[in-house]
Amino acid sequence: MLRTTRLISKIAILLTAFAALVSLGGCDAMVQEDKPATFNGPASRVIVGGYDEVWRALQKAFSSYPIQVNNLDQGILETDIIKGAQIWSPPFVKNARPVNYRYTLSARVIRGKTAGQESVRIIVSKKINLQRDFFSADEELLSDGLEELSLLYRIERELQIERSLRKAFEKGKT
Secondary structure, three states: OHHHHHHHHHHHHHHHHHHHHHHHHHHHHHOOOOOOOOEOOOEEEEEEOOHHHHHHHHHHHOOOOOEEEEEOOOOEEEEOOEEHHHOOOOOOOOOOOOOOEEEEEEEEEEEEEEOOEEEEEEEEEEEEEEOOOOOOOOEEEOEOOHHHHHHHHHHHHHHHHHHHHHHHHHHHHO
8 A cells, every 4th residue: 555655656746747847848939049030121111201301310310320322312321331339239139249240221212192191111121241251252141120120210200309399499480
């Protein structure tokens, strides 16, 4: 009788341990690794407003980047190669980017109409290159999309600030 009680308690302990391992393994699958998420395609947003007004906000949002192409007529704004200390990283990223990490940002601005109002579509894309060594070709990486979304947010905020200042000026004028 004592033997069967010990056997049953050992089996119960083993089953409990097995159940704990299975449940912890399931939880492990839910936890994300420290790998950055990848983002397919450029980030875009439609903004109701005039083309020139949106273009000024775009230039203000990109003011901290080295600009290579700034063409208002074609609606193209591109940065020079961004590397070293100029690289943007989100505040929650612990690791610094490797020395051979570099990228360019480009913004396309397209005129249009939304519900009968003048509007503009802004498309921001990021092209990342990683040079493994001096002799090999650059490896293209996918973006996590955070910098692109951050720039679109900055553009919208610049527009809000400009519109609020204009409204306050006109209100104070009368």
